[in-house]
Amino acid sequence: MRVRIRHEITQTFEPAARNASAIVRLTPRGHEGQYVQRWTLDIDSDTRFHPQEDAFGNLCHAFTVDGPVTSFTIAAEGEMETQDTTGIVRGTVERFPPSLYLRQTDLTHPSERVQAFAREVRAQPDDPLAFLHALMERVHGDVADADGPAMGDPLTAEDALEKGAACSGGIAHLFTAAARISGVPARHISGYLAVDGEAAARHWAEAHVPSIGWVAFDCGRNLCPTEDYVRLAVGLDAVGVASLRGIGGDTREQVVAFDGRNPPKPQAKSQSQTQGQN
Amino acid sequence: MPHAFDEMSSTDGAIRPAYETLKQWLASVPQDVLDHRRKEAEFIFRRIGITFAVYGEQNAQERLIPFDIVPRILTKEEWARLSKGLEQRVKALNLYIRDVYSKRDILKAGVVPEELVYQNPAFRPEMNGQRVPHDLYVHIAGIDIVRTGPDNFYVLEDNARTPSGVSYMLENREIMLRLFPELFSMHKVAPVENYADDLLATLRSLSPHGGHEPNVAILTPGIYNSAYYEHSFLADKLGVDLVEGRDLFVKDETVYMRTTEGPKRVDVIYRRLDDDFLDPLAFRRDSVLGVPGLMSAYQAGNVTLTNAVGTGVADDKAVYSYMPDIIRFYLSEEPLLPNVPTWRCREPDHLKYVLDHLPELVVKEVHGSGGYGMLVGPAADRAQIEKFRDKLKADPANFIAQPTLALSTCPTLVEKGIAPRHVDLRPFILSGSDKVRIVPGGLTRVAMKEGSLVVNSSQGGGTKDTWVLDA
Numbered sequence: 001m002r003v004r005i006r007h008e009i010t011q012t013f014e015p016a017a018r019n020a021s022a023i024v025r026l027t028p029r030g031h032e033g034q035y036v037q038r039w040t041l042d043i044d045s046d047t048r049f050h051p052q053e054d055a056f057g058n059l060c061h062a063f064t065v066d067g068p069v070t071s072f073t074i075a076a077e078g079e080m081e082t083q084d085t086t087g088i089v090r091g092t093v094e095r096f097p098p099s100l101y102l103r104q105t106d107l108t109h110p111s112e113r114v115q116a117f118a119r120e121v122r123a124q125p126d127d128p129l130a131f132l133h134a135l136m137e138r139v140h141g142d143v144a145d146a147d148g149p150a151m152g153d154p155l156t157a158e159d160a161l162e163k164g165a166a167c168s169g170g171i172a173h174l175f176t177a178a179a180r181i182s183g184v185p186a187r188h189i190s191g192y193l194a195v196d197g198e199a200a201a202r203h204w205a206e207a208h209v210p211s212i213g214w215v216a217f218d219c220g221r222n223l224c225p226t227e228d229y230v231r232l233a234v235g236l237d238a239v240g241v242a243s244l245r246g247i248g249g250d251t252r253e254q255v256v257a258f259d260g261r262n263p264p265k266p267q268a269k270s271q272s273q274t275q276g277q278n
Numbered sequence: 279m280p281h282a283f284d285e286m287s288s289t290d291g292a293i294r295p296a297y298e299t300l301k302q303w304l305a306s307v308p309q310d311v312l313d314h315r316r317k318e319a320e321f322i323f324r325r326i327g328i329t330f331a332v333y334g335e336q337n338a339q340e341r342l343i344p345f346d347i348v349p350r351i352l353t354k355e356e357w358a359r360l361s362k363g364l365e366q367r368v369k370a371l372n373l374y375i376r377d378v379y380s381k382r383d384i385l386k387a388g389v390v391p392e393e394l395v396y397q398n399p400a401f402r403p404e405m406n407g408q409r410v411p412h413d414l415y416v417h418i419a420g421i422d423i424v425r426t427g428p429d430n431f432y433v434l435e436d437n438a439r440t441p442s443g444v445s446y447m448l449e450n451r452e453i454m455l456r457l458f459p460e461l462f463s464m465h466k467v468a469p470v471e472n473y474a475d476d477l478l479a480t481l482r483s484l485s486p487h488g489g490h491e492p493n494v495a496i497l498t499p500g501i502y503n504s505a506y507y508e509h510s511f512l513a514d515k516l517g518v519d520l521v522e523g524r525d526l527f528v529k530d531e532t533v534y535m536r537t538t539e540g541p542k543r544v545d546v547i548y549r550r551l552d553d554d555f556l557d558p559l560a561f562r563r564d565s566v567l568g569v570p571g572l573m574s575a576y577q578a579g580n581v582t583l584t585n586a587v588g589t590g591v592a593d594d595k596a597v598y599s600y601m602p603d604i605i606r607f608y609l610s611e612e613p614l615l616p617n618v619p620t621w622r623c624r625e626p627d628h629l630k631y632v633l634d635h636l637p638e639l640v641v642k643e644v645h646g647s648g649g650y651g652m653l654v655g656p657a658a659d660r661a662q663i664e665k666f667r668d669k670l671k672a673d674p675a676n677f678i679a680q681p682t683l684a685l686s687t688c689p690t691l692v693e694k695g696i697a698p699r700h701v702d703l704r705p706f707i708l709s710g711s712d713k714v715r716i717v718p719g720g721l722t723r724v725a726m727k728e729g730s731l732v733v734n735s736s737q738g739g740g741t742k743d744t745w746v747l748d749a
Binding site for chain 1: 393401403404406407408528531558559570574577
């Protein structure tokens with residue numbers, strides 16, 4: 001499938017910031033299920049992007065906007081060809097052996113409750129792929145997809161379980177936490193979901209099955225990602241794949257899918273959230 | 279518990295040669311004079327404000343670390359042996375850290391289990407594949423040494439993150455020189471005052487780019503940090519700027535200091551701030567102590583952080599137990615300084631042994647420090663042991679165990695006069711791009727309570743001036 005996406009992130013500062021430093025993870029890499037044809041990154045301020053690759057192989061850009069800064073808007077836009085690979089992810093850049101992804105983080109903290117949750121699923125047949133599908137079913141059944149802001153601060157695994165509803169990032173935290181507890185390497189993915197001409201930022205998970213490799217799971221939709229998904233960044237949790245990491249300010253973002261050469265005027269739903277003022 | 283080796287008097291009561299002059303002197307000075315000098319020393323410490331705060335203590339007011347006026351003496355030969363062993367150890371630590379963040383040969387060879395690296399909270403994925411200036415990671419190491427006999431020195435712990443205590447080493451010497459000039463005229467004591475010059479030379483040698491005089495700064499978390507005194511003390515001694523995160527900023531992947539004359543580039547940052555707080559764009563987002571973008575500048579190779587990020591992967595107590603193998607693996611040499619035998623509770627047969635011998639062992643948390651959360655078997659009652667047994671069973675991988683060592687004792691001034699007290703030693707090893715520098719001696723810590731083996735200052739331990747005799 002051919003997908004054209006535009007992702008805009010606006011950060012506003014009130015009062016104006018002395019200067020604003022940030023790192024964005026907004027540039028997808030290709031893999032067997034995804035061919036990037038064109039991709040650009042722009043910012044409406046006078047600054048320079050410093051391209052970097054983070055520890056997980058994600059393409060990042062760091063920049064500092066000189067102050068006083070009241071706002072900046074960064075826009076990633078491009079076009080790609082996606083294919084359905086039944087969730088199997090191959091041809092990715094791998095910087096670590098799978099066992100690194102057994103590492104828990106603050107957001108996937110294996111609390112007693114999460115451990116008990118993982119143990120119940122582990123009672124399933126002793127086959128990693130079957131286990132992961134059972135885990136996806138279970139997460140899907142216990143935590144509703146609240147379709148909230150995928151960016152910013154998704155719930156921890158524990159909170160997602162406790163509340164019974166979470167955005168896609170929180171759901172991915174619960175899945176990765178439980179998989180890791182059970183000895184299955186799992187990681188957090190950021191990207192886009194584009195269906196019927198509409199696109200949204202979305203998070204999901206990938207887990208490692210020795211005989212197959214990395215397999216993607218979107219528990220919120222109870223399926224293994226298809227050609228409707230664009231994979232952007234990989235990490236240990238939502239913070240590690242954050243599209244934008246800055247300091248303070250108010251963040252607003254919107255994602256649109258489009259057909260023609262030029263994106264439509266922004267009118268798609270906007271997601272807003274506030275990052276703590278530091 | 280076995281009889282402890284006393285560094286002044288051997289078991290047959292004879293005075294060991296290094297201590298002969300001191301012993302005579304001690305015998306000639308009346309107790310009230312010693313008491314008076316001790317009070318004087320305390321007064322000076324208070325006046326210069328060298329205090330520390332104990333974390334987690336209610337009304338955690340600043341406390342003074344007890345200072346013992348009786349010096350600890352090592353001979354030139356003993357020190358020569360120690361310093362060789364320390365240099366070897368730090369060399370291996372550096373090679374290990376470089377390896378786990380790049381080729382991972384030691385994991386492929388199965389010498390160290392993968393999970394000890396990848397599941398280690400101190401492992402920083404961000405450092406993976408990251409070259410650091412001069413391939414050095416641990417520029418300032420504090421290696422804790424204990425002694426059990428005339429020729430028996432062991433490494434007890436490696437400190438590869440931000441080891442502290444060096445200000446005490448320097449202040450102790452200064453105070454001793456002031457209070458006991460006569461003692462120094464009777465001994466040829468190797469100086470430690472050049473530590474500041476050595477440290478500055480080391481830091482400058484680590485600059486990511488040669489050619490000009492590198493600008494060095496010390497980054498402190500601020501006045502609320504328990505070691506703030508040391509940070510400001512070192513900045514003063516080195517003649518470099520003491521900065522907090524907000525004094526620095528990053529522009530075009532370069533670190534600058536805000537000064538009254540405009541931005542000034544910073545080349546080397548001796549940071550006394552934990553990894554977690556260094557850069558809110560890379561680590562803890564809520565850190566207000568760090569510098570946004572610092573890691574980008576670091577990754578671009580434009581600034582040296584000392585110690586490097588992620589060095590903690592080499593200094594927890596589980597990794598410690600592999601250090602002899604790590605030394606053999608990288609250097610093809612036998613360790614010059616042995617480890618204390620260590621049982622890894624993560625291994626079932628080790629755990630079984632430990633559970634069967636709790637009353638005679640010391641059990642420590644893998645990531646613990648400051649003497650917290652440990653069990654000293656011989657000093658614990660049955661209830662404490664049973665309580666610890668449950669803790670250990672619940673999370674074996676979090677613990678290691680060691681035999682209760684009869685740490686050596688040194689003469690110490692206590693209420694009743696001079697009495698033996700257990701000591702350890704923390705030498706500071708500086709690794710620059712040009713060479714390794716170690717000032718003779720280090721910080722001797724002493725357990726002031728009779729029979730106590732816990733020398734940590736947070737547990738009431740004190741310090742002593744450490745003398746290495748030059749002849």
